[in-house]
Amino acid sequence: MERRAFLNTGLALGAAGIAGTAPSRLNASTRRFGAPDGPVRLSSNENALGLCPAARQAVIDGIAEANRYPGATRRAVAQALATKHGVSTDCIVLGNGSTELLQMMVQATASRRTKLIYAEPTFEDVMEYSLPETYLRHPVPLDRRMAHDIGRMRELAERSWDPTLVYICNPNNPTGTLTPCGEIDEWIGSAPENIRFLIDEAYFEYAHDPGYSSSIRWIMDRPNVVVVRTFSKIYGMAGMRLGYGVAHPDTAKHVAQFSAGTNTNELALRAGLASLNDTGLVARSLDSNARGVAILRECLEELGLEFLPGHTNFLMHRINGDLQTYIGRMREHNIQVGRPFPPMLTYSRVSIGLPEEMERFAETLRTFRQNGWV
């Protein structure tokens, strides 16, 4: 039932990519904070709104304490996150961005026989972290829905009793597509303990599909599940480097052994706490994102450039012609778009900026079409 609803929203598509559904929240205003001079950055899935006003003030108020190792503030953030997720504080592992959590899990699971199973394409950090280790790497192409091919991943994982780390980025970066949680849940519910699940929910707040939900529900029953979240996206704090993992207390304790000591910045913690307490922040980010998406989709549809049904703050769309040439030309027009994500080299990933930035991107793309470039 859940999965059916999920598939109806636009994921039952060929890998070629077809337009998804239209976002619905277009009426809230956005404010332009700290837009940099220089190129329009639509390359790194940042949140162009920047830190929320309360977080900005928290940073300023914290400067006088920035000579002290964080202690009380760490505890306050862990407590706030525990409350938010309805878990105990010892389920929370703070990280220098969610990327440090990915690294911790890679390191905590590494052995000469450990398998690492991940989608292709997906966020590359886990593979980077596994490179100095002795992992056996098994990339598994996204399926025709652009979802994780859970069946194929499962087959690879269950082929032996060797320790296995399964990385699932959901929604997936760079495609923005969802993997039905029913499929993930079914696997987690029946998987043996040698299989560890690293569920990356960096873009959780952007996804509103009925077939999508957090895997945090599993952590108390399944110590082999770690869910990772970040303040970089919906909270607009990418430069502050704050993320966290949610896991069973035993798992959290084990994984935290691989953290870099006092791994969080005092000002990031204060900004994070202020952001968590800002009840309007998520809605504002979603509103701005939806407005940007609408502008982008209108342009892509007009130009007949297919795009994947994104559930994030970025969109992956077809281009005609060579990707590197396209990226270079965009840069010449003072716009940074995403890096290439092999093997999807006929697609460009573009992050959602402020509405006016997306207007500029759309104009530029129309010019490219006039020049016969896309």
Added chain:
Amino acid sequence: MERRAFLNTGLALGAAGIAGTAPSRLNASTRRFGAPDGPVRLSSNENALGLCPAARQAVIDGIAEANRYPGATRRAVAQALATKHGVSTDCIVLGNGSTELLQMMVQATASRRTKLIYAEPTFEDVMEYSLPETYLRHPVPLDRRMAHDIGRMRELAERSWDPTLVYICNPNNPTGTLTPCGEIDEWIGSAPENIRFLIDEAYFEYAHDPGYSSSIRWIMDRPNVVVVRTFSKIYGMAGMRLGYGVAHPDTAKHVAQFSAGTNTNELALRAGLASLNDTGLVARSLDSNARGVAILRECLEELGLEFLPGHTNFLMHRINGDLQTYIGRMREHNIQVGRPFPPMLTYSRVSIGLPEEMERFAETLRTFRQNGWV
């Protein structure tokens, strides 16, 4: 010759600890920035002056960019550090505090046969980072000068051809004492490549002994040497989490594989750059520290409590009675002093705060004496 000068400054002492030489810079003014309400923190070797004014302004100016992943600022800081140390940019590895560099080196050297050789007592982080790894740990007590026992460490290291990591914290935390660089240099100059040297110079700027110098001089000739520095101490940025390693480009590249991706905070980088450019900062920190040390030494001498010849922003002194009881009583008097450092359980480590904070500590210690507690 170098070593003789060195020993004359007060290191040729028994382990019982005798007063060192008096600091000379007592005339500059210090400013009280952001001293927190609550306890006087003399527990974590922080710099009570806080971020320098230029760094504070840099943080404020950077808030509008804190939603962006650091890129240009990382390169600017690496370049500034390369210039400072007269090395190329590819010799610099940025870290989430210098502690992340310690972790990277521990991880980069780990194997089932790797020996870890370190002083006892010394800064504990390297041992913490080695715990989830498969290291063979070899603590070596400080010698009667309270210096690293290089002879004994060398004997242990050269007993086999197994990979070996030697951690030398110089000046040493928690004792504040120096290890003659002539002895370290002699070893580095003749050591086989299976021995890697991790030289922690977190307190470098506080040491002015003629027998002391940086091991950075070795990095181009010896790819098995990594020197670690921090912005936490002299620059007063402990809560910002910024440190770095200096090493041969090949070593730097290898070690950086173990960093947590984009591991530095944008505001920390900006504050770091501003601090490096503040030419008066080091002198101001040293002046304040010297004033605090003078107040502390006068009190300890008056009470006949021996102390080690510290070359840092902390001092280790004898107490009479049980250490945990002493720490608890200080806390009851709203003063936090350092944690216990086994096996030196008749000593307390006290960080140097602002002069007025050291006056308060001294008063409290005199009261303790009146009560017969020390």
